[in-house]
Amino acid sequence: MATDLDTYVKGVLDGKRAVIARAITLVESTRPQHRALAQELLTELLPHSGRARRIGVSGVPGVGKSTFIDAFGTLLTSLGHRVAVLAVDPSSSRTGGSILGDKTRMERLAVDPAAFVRPSPTAGTLGGVAKATRESIVVMEAAGYDVILVETVGVGQSETAVANMVDSFLLLTLARTGDQLQGIKKGVLELADVIAVNKADGPHERDARAAARELAGALRLMHGKDAVWTPPVLSCSARESTGLDTVWERLEQHRTLLDSTGRLVAKRRDQQVDWTWTMVRDELLGRLHADPAVRSLAPVLEQRVREGELTPTLAAERILGALGSSETDMS
Numbered sequence: 616m617a618t619d620l621d622t623y624v625k626g627v628l629d630g631k632r633a634v635i636a637r638a639i640t641l642v643e644s645t646r647p648q649h650r651a652l653a654q655e656l657l658t659e660l661l662p663h664s665g666r667a668r669r670i671g672v673s674g675v676p677g678v679g680k681s682t683f684i685d686a687f688g689t690l691l692t693s694l695g696h697r698v699a700v701l702a703v704d705p706s707s708s709r710t711g712g713s714i715l716g717d718k719t720r721m722e723r724l725a726v727d728p729a730a731f732v733r734p735s736p737t738a739g740t741l742g743g744v745a746k747a748t749r750e751s752i753v754v755m756e757a758a759g760y761d762v763i764l765v766e767t768v769g770v771g772q773s774e775t776a777v778a779n780m781v782d783s784f785l786l787l788t789l790a791r792t793g794d795q796l797q798g799i800k801k802g803v804l805e806l807a808d809v810i811a812v813n814k815a816d817g818p819h820e821r822d823a824r825a826a827a828r829e830l831a832g833a834l835r836l837m838h839g840k841d842a843v844w845t846p847p848v849l850s851c852s853a854r855e856s857t858g859l860d861t862v863w864e865r866l867e868q869h870r871t872l873l874d875s876t877g878r879l880v881a882k883r884r885d886q887q888v889d890w891t892w893t894m895v896r897d898e899l900l901g902r903l904h905a906d907p908a909v910r911s912l913a914p915v916l917e918q919r920v921r922e923g924e925l926t927p928t929l930a931a932e933r934i935l936g937a938l939g940s941s942e943t944d945m946s
């Protein structure tokens with residue numbers, strides 16, 4: 616059933632779940648006629664967006680992200696918040712575009728009327744998935760959700776992509792001490808604003824607390840004593856819903872700090888500009904790979920570079936020179 620722009624806008628602003636779901640499907644679509652309508656919709660919704668707390672949640676598979684988001688989201692809705700859960704997982708085939716996958720992953724939240732759980736778009740490339748998620752944030756905020764949790768798989772570039780679309784970045788980790796700390800990628804520690812050692816329950820509770828203290832010390836060294844914000848390291852149990860209130864408090868503190876220093880506005884503006892250039896780069900790359908002249912020229916040039924007959928610099932220049940030209944024999 617085709618839906619017109621006004622129906623989309625009104626339905627989203629009224630918080631109608633079926634329309635919100637269709638609006639997100641629209642912004643995820645790569646079909647040209649959908650893209651045009653999606654941009655019109657986003658233009659209408661943009662003035663109604665921007666008021667939510669945007670939080671990234673990351674951690675390696677097995678750390679307990681689903682359990683955490685289910686418990687954390689439930690805590691937030693009990694405090695009166697409306698919570699949207701989005702995900703960036705370009706490798707995701709687990710949901711196949713249906714919401715069922717996440718319904719079973721987040722049992723309580725999926726049936727909570729104050730929450731909306733949306734699985735990662737299965738668009739394929741990270742650029743495509745990130746674009747759809749960024750635009751879905753606009754839809755969810757316009758629909759009145761005031762906490763947006765963006766989940767990411769703890770591998771590859773997805774974390775950086777998510778860090779670039781949220782205000783605060785929460786890293787979930789497991790009890791590790793000493794040498795095991797090396798196992799946490801430094802890059803992801805640099806993105807983290809709050810860290811929580813999960814599964815601090817039963818026999819693991821003491822280990823988790825000790826690991827949190829050790830990691831906190833490492834972070835103080837990393838950030839220096841004059842840092843405006845040193846990421847706090849907490850411990851929690853998603854399974855038993857303990858320590859989650861402190862995680863929320865610290866995320867709130869981080870957001871208040873950003874807000875009071877004017878950095879939240881600056882950060883979001885920078886993210887918009889960053890997003891623009893990311894899309895320009897993705898689009899250019901897409902055109903490059905689809906260009907007939909480039910496609911016929913590239914294998915020849917690659918071969919000549921392999922044979923040492925042509926420098927990579929000259930080959931790159933020729934590839935770029937071929938873009939958009941109908942000449943195919945430029946080797």
Ligand SMILES: Nc1nc2c(ncn2[C@@H]2O[C@H](COP(=O)(O)OP(=O)(O)OP(=O)(O)O)[C@@H](O)[C@H]2O)c(=O)[nH]1
Pocket residue numbers: 674675676677678679680681682683720813814815816851852853854855
């Ligand atoms: N003891 C304990 N186990 C937990 C806790 N949180 C999650 N788990 C368990 O850890 C396993 C992985 O949990 P998931 O929530 O599926 O974690 P995940 O692999 O990061 O999640 P996805 O990537 O979303 O699939 C499950 O067996 C959970 O029951 C916790 O706080 N304590």
